[in-house]
Amino acid sequence: RSLKQRLKRAIRQRELIAFYQPIMDAATGRIVGAEALVRWLRPNGEVISPARFIDELERTALINPLTIQMLEQIPEDLKSIFASDGGFRCSLNLVPEQVEQEDFCRHVELLAASGFPTQQIAVEITERLPLRNLEVANQHLERLKALGVMIELDDAGTGYGGASYLQELNIDILKIDKLFVDTLVLSPDNTPVLDAYIQMAKTLEMEVIAEGVEKQKQSLALLARGVHLHQGYYFSKPLPAEEFVRFWLSKQ
Ligand code: G
Ligand code: G
Ligand code: MN
Numbered sequence: 001r002s003l004k005q006r007l008k009r010a011i012r013q014r015e016l017i018a019f020y021q022p023i024m025d026a027a028t029g030r031i032v033g034a035e036a037l038v039r040w041l042r043p044n045g046e047v048i049s050p051a052r053f054i055d056e057l058e059r060t061a062l063i064n065p066l067t068i069q070m071l072e073q074i075p076e077d078l079k080s081i082f083a084s085d086g087g088f089r090c091s092l093n094l095v096p097e098q099v100e101q102e103d104f105c106r107h108v109e110l111l112a113a114s115g116f117p118t119q120q121i122a123v124e125i126t127e128r129l130p131l132r133n134l135e136v137a138n139q140h141l142e143r144l145k146a147l148g149v150m151i152e153l154d155d156a157g158t159g160y161g162g163a164s165y166l167q168e169l170n171i172d173i174l175k176i177d178k179l180f181v182d183t184l185v186l187s188p189d190n191t192p193v194l195d196a197y198i199q200m201a202k203t204l205e206m207e208v209i210a211e212g213v214e215k216q217k218q219s220l221a222l223l224a225r226g227v228h229l230h231q232g233y234y235f236s237k238p239l240p241a242e243e244f245v246r247f248w249l250s251k252q
């Protein structure tokens with residue numbers, strides 16, 4: 001069978017599930033949110049990384065049913081957390097094409113109509129792929145924002161958008177890529193590009209999340225630069241839902 005056929009079946013069988021990586025407020029040590037990241041859990045227990053299948057999902061439009069499953073899974077997996085912390089926010093990844101289509105938007109509206117507090121959801125739009133129809137994209141983003149959904153720019157500075165996504169889209173949160181956070185290890189006193197991104201986010205009145213924080217040294221250097229929302233292996237790798245909920249409880 002082709003990868004496409006196997007993935008189609010895996011979605012139907014609910015073998016593609018969300019793992020959750022905590023987003024910390026490093027200033028307080030509290031978990032303020034999570035990013036949902038898909039994993040392929042094979043019946044034999046093997047866990048397959050999205051690096052091996054996300055491109056195929058994107059090419060075949062199977063990314064759409066997968067994303068809707070993720071959107072439905074998040075409120076269930078994290079029910080107890082959403083209920084006890086109204087400020088907790090979970091993000092999921094969209095490819096630009098999904099912002100140009102109405103489908104995702106409509107599902108979030110259904111979720112809101114079902115009573116779920118959609119201000120506890122955020123979407124990450126990657127800059128790795130081109131966005132063609134900015135006008136339509138903006139209409140859909142406005143519908144999401146009307147439901148309180150936060151819009152995050154993912155992989156900022158690494159892809160197609162350059163500053164144009166920032167200029168053209170109504171972004172709330174800038175996710176600073178690991179590429180730039182890494183410079184805090186290589187040359188901690190000389191990180192001009194990282195510093196420029198932090199400054200730009202400040203000027204544009206955007207929140208910042210630093211990704212790929214692997215060392216305490218990086219976390220401290222980011223705090224010194226006024227960036228307190230951190231995500232990375234230093235705090236935790238992405239965890240299965242039950243483990244994530246236990247991790248969250250242990251930090252309360
Ligand atoms: O979780 P990490 O482990 O290996 O993810 C690898 C890549 O797959 C990242 O670029 C991440 O953004 C992407 N990815 C993970 N889950 C999803 C998802 O649900 N949708 C999309 N579009 N990309 C995802
Ligand atoms: O592309 P995106 O930012 O959506 O995906 C995040 C990717 O980064 C996922 O593959 C996730 O597993 C990975 N990741 C998260 N934290 C770290 C980290 O501290 N170090 C490294 N190398 N990868 C990380
Ligand atoms: Mn992401």
Ligand code: NA
Pocket residue numbers: 154155156175176177178211
């Ligand atoms: Na990223």
